[in-house]
Amino acid sequence: MIVELPDTTTSKVSKELMAMRERGGVVALGRVLTLVVITRSGYEEEAIDAANDASREHPCRIIVLAEGSPDEPTRLDGQIRVGGDAGASEVIVLRGYGDLADENESLVSALLLPDAPIVAWWPHGAPEAAAQTSIGSIAHRRITDSANEKDPTAALFTISSTYTAGDTDLAWTRLTNWRIQLAAVMDQVKGDQPVTAVTVEGASDSPSTVLLAAWLTMTLDAPVTIAAGPAGTGLKRVRLKRSGGDIELHRPGHDVAELYQPDQPVQRISLPRRGLRDCLAEELRRLDPDEVFGEVITEGLSRTNLRSVRTSER
Structure with a gap:
């Protein structure tokens, strides 16, 4: 099931998620963490597919911050996926425009599972210092993928120079x-x-x-x-x-x-x-x-x- 929420707020997204549980019996029990995916426009579905598959082993809430245009009027478009469209998770896709186009903790804070660990994942466009970003600063683990960077080796040296305990990279996991x-x-x-x-x-x-x-x-x-x-x-x-x-x-x-x-x-x-x-x-x-x-x-x-x-x- 997919519900579109154009020009919305995180409060409305949270309320709609609760209403969907009441209407359809969608249960969030057993979620072990919140996975926040910060991705570029056009790469959302690849990341969501991988996260959905991984969630069958690690039930979680997936929040996807998809890149929007900073040149458009400020607004937030939301989407909720549950059931067969979300694996063993709940998927919330947020796309901010204007002042909300950049990664921001305030976009996800109301949607985080209470008392659950937070994992941040940048499948494309790794930040220069993951732990110093708005989302990275609240995450227990921070996952990047240097293989998707323009210069993978340079990306590794960037991670080296800014490394904070909890950082990791999928180039290492492949080994x-x-x-x-x-x-x-x-x-x-x-x-x-x-x-x-x-x-x-x-x-x-x-x-x-x-x-x-x-x-x-x-x-x-x-x-x-x-x-x-x-x-x-x-x-x-x-x-x-x-x-x-x-x-x-x-x-x-x-x-x-x-x-x-x-x-x-x-x-x-x-x-x-x-x-x-x-x-x-x-x-x-x-x-x-x-x-x-x-x-x-x-x-x-x-x-x-x-x-x-x-x-x-x-």
């Missing part, structure tokens, strides 16, 4: 399965020949490649080279150089990786590229700061020699 597999390999060879050099191969436009290199720089304390491949291909390969033979984790396609180790048969490992829904759902599972990401973005990134980036020969 979870890679880090699990590499950590398992490194545990197996611990105490054996040390890793003397690392090569990380990934797309030239992939901030995940840079973050993985930063994590490995911190974890292994070895020089890391980034081999830049064609844009849009994602993360492809990690090679750990050792005196007794290299270890290589290579994903030639999108779903299955191959693990090469000295004197062992090749292992095929499920390692699919992660979708937006899976990454968002993972971030909503935890409301405490991600300390590892904090260390990687503030310390590991600065230690990573990005001048070592070279064009892949593949």
